[in-house]
Amino acid sequence: MAHVHVLSSDVIARIAAGEVVERPASVVKELVENALDAGATYVEVNLKEGGKSLIYIKDNGSGIVREDLGLLFQRHATSKITSAEDLEQVLSLGFRGEALYSIGAVAEVNVKSLATGLKDAWEIDVKGGVKEAARPVAMAGQGTEIRVKELFFNTPARKKFLKSDASEVEQVLNVFMPYVLLYPDRHFILTHNGRTLVDLAPAENVVERTAAALNLDARHLLSGEGALLQEGFALRLVLGDINIQRPRRDLQYLFVNGRPVQSRTVLFHVNDVYRLVMSEGVHPAFAIFLNVSPADVDVNIHPAKREVRIRQEARLGGFLRTQIEQLLMTRGGAKEIPAREPLFPFPSDVPISEGVPADKMIFSPGQSSDIPLCRPRPQNEEPVFSEFVAHFDQQRESSLKDRLLRARFIGTFAHKYHLFEEGQSLFVVDQHAAQERVLFEKFRRQLAAGAVEVERLLTPVVVSLTRQEKSAFDRLEDRLKLFGFEATVLDEGAIALHTLPSDLSDPAQVVRALLADDDLGAPGNTDVLARRACRASVMAGDRMKAEESVHQLKHLMACDDPFTCPHGRPVFVELKTSFFDRHFLRT
Ligand SMILES: Nc1ncnc2c1ncn2[C@@H]1O[C@H](COP(=O)(O)OP(=O)(O)OP(=O)(O)O)[C@@H](O)[C@H]1O
Ligand SMILES: [Mg+2]
Structure with a gap:
């Protein structure tokens, strides 16, 4: 040496x-x-x-x-x-x-x-x-x-x-x-x-600047200030209201003592408060300007000064939450209903379970709804209730398909779940997951064949884009065409869509999701791309009629993999009579 x-x-x-x-x-x-x-x-x-x-x-x-x-x-x-x-x-x-x-x-x-x-x-x-x-x-x-x-x-x-x-x-x-x-x-x-x-050019105020810089509508931005004198916290908030919903957390800015920084804790608190007004799977836009006593922050922990550590984090979290909640609740505007509204925005934070063998998944009932419904099952862990069977077992698939095709439709619940009865079982089908599966497989087939079915629009849909998204669009315009999106550039901040793949309910969200995908530029793994596309999109059909529910189940059973949604969540659960018997103390 x-x-x-x-x-x-x-x-x-x-x-x-x-x-x-x-x-x-x-x-x-x-x-x-x-x-x-x-x-x-x-x-x-x-x-x-x-x-x-x-x-x-x-x-x-x-x-x-x-x-x-x-x-x-x-x-x-x-x-x-x-x-x-x-x-x-x-x-x-x-x-x-x-x-x-x-x-x-x-x-x-x-x-x-x-x-x-x-x-x-x-x-x-x-x-x-x-x-x-x-x-x-x-x-x-x-x-x-x-x-x-x-x-x-x-x-x-x-x-x-x-x-x-x-x-x-x-x-x-x-x-x-x-x-x-x-x-x-x-x-x-x-x-x-x-x-x-x-x-x-210099703007009048931070709201005007935020709107201009991020191509957002200033009418949908709320601003407020607050301070906690004892702790030396001062806060300025610019919050997107519920009309600004993003497929990613790309418009979330945090500044501490005049420096752009990242802090997982702060972002968590803010996003969590937004859950009160915004559904899962879409993310708000905001800029948070926080001042704390310089002695309370350590900016020196990262060579690029990106990450900060703040003392009194718990106090700060509480303060932030109250301030944000107040602003959103008291001043947050009503949701405007655009022509095409996602009925069930898909939670993009749910971990995609690719790579996790299907039989390692469990469906955990009884948890609060903000916890992702599926997660890899730790070794040796038994399902919580054996009657709640999420169906992933390959061998049982074909008989299960037969049973489901025979099942009798008995109604819908909460406009979300379809109930079917067969033998000693009640099958509960998640309408949204089922739609996603059907749409995903259809889209995947069309993509693989290079023939995406499109709908030509009489009035183009205008999608406003951030500068980053616009730059991605310039690079990926041709790939978007393969997905059925023909678009022309309106200006630096917007494109007009002239065609859409059929069945998509919220093209703006889908286009944004696609533009955010690094892999879109690479010759494609169609599966990943189709999943991306349908993740941000769900067919219309909130209140389905009985025939439609039955029809949907038929379509679902024709799928290659009817038992999970494209993101790995179960499409239905089976509740056996024994489950009810136990709850009614009949056993
Ligand atoms: N655009 C500028 N106008 C005026 N002075 C400048 C400018 N750029 C650099 N300087 C001077 O050069 C010095 C060195 O700059 P440099 O960016 O290397 O270090 P710094 O800003 O002091 O610290 P850091 O490494 O954290 O950025 C600065 O302290 C400043 O005095
Ligand atoms: Mg410098």
Whole structure:
């Protein structure tokens, strides 16, 4: 083995860079933060080839004086903190003095700057950590311009790991938009290969900015403020009302002390309160701006400063819940009924049970309805009631099919369950799960044959998209066509659907779900895609007539796998007479 030796500074720099700079989006995040820390009211970012060949950023902030320019690209060179105590009170976005050093280690960087009150601008270059002397340069106005070229030119492994330009742009949007929300009074521009993706002039207030940035209707946003003085908590909420329902949690933003952060606990509390007004399977949009005493947050636990730890988490959770509940309950608007409404939105949080053998599933009755009904059965665990049999047993399938086909329809319950009687058993069919199974298999067959049955619309359905979704659409338009969605672009924030696969009740949700799927771009695993499509969509048919229920059961029995919904939940349960006997104390 080689002797222990200290790595050369150039190797150290590349390793350190790996922690801060993962992809173009991380560079954009760091540079935007620097511009905002410098008090810029105008921040413009231009990308070329997904940011791989060029990331250009221009701001009108305080600029960097010549002497400081000379110190840039050194590790721990920062103007933002000086002592360890300062770490306890960080108010700026940056504080480590790591970002430019790391970027300079893995790219070709040029910085031009004209500092406040000075006449002469200066520039400096660095490539792969090697710096040149500062030179005078001409600049029109106060501020800083940074060009980052050929990212990862000296770390080919990293470079290879980058995704397509379009995917990298989506990642950039994901890091860029939180700052756009956080600083509504600043002007933000983002372009890619000369095309404008974001151009948002200063907004009146955070609600107006949120609506403009996320392409949401401001009428559906509620805002409120609250504080808990003793604990030092202050809160500003921008909450989407029940009219904004997303198939994913992609429009949920959290900011703590002026920094976009992630916190599972906080997100859990917020989403949980929304369950009071929103069904499972759809997710709300919100932006939560929280201020706590800087001494109560630790931002230093993640190198990219994404994750925060907050003291008094329990207190905070309670406070958040009350505030949100109050706002939603007192000011939340009524649900508007669009032309095509999902009757039973599918819970997208239920774990998909792919890979779990069917006989390992149990149906657990008696649990509260917000607990997913199916979960892998731990080894050796017996079903709770043996009379509640979710049917997954292969050998019994054919006789079961026969029994179900013979079964007599006796009614529906809660407009959700169809009841059938056969011999000594009551079969309870979950109408929604059954519909999903039928639709899924039909859709899968059509997809496999390359012939999706479509409905041509006289009036197109307009779907508003976030910038990320629009970017995904540009990339995936042709694949969407295979699914039966022919669409044209209306503007940067909306598309018009001219055809839909038949039977889909909420095309906007389905299109969003498809655009969110990374695999959609790859030549397809039709099963996964069909599942995606039908997950976000359920046929109409709330109150079914008796014939329809019987008809549905026939269709179901014609399916390859009638016993589970495409997401692995049981389609029906069988209750034997013995179950009722026991409950009536007859045994
Ligand atoms: N756009 C800018 N305008 C003015 N000063 C800047 C700008 N970008 C960087 N600087 C100066 O360069 C210094 C180093 O920036 P860098 O991003 O590397 O570190 P930082 O922001 O202090 O900390 P962090 O690593 O946490 O981002 C900053 O402290 C700031 O003084
Ligand atoms: Mg910084």
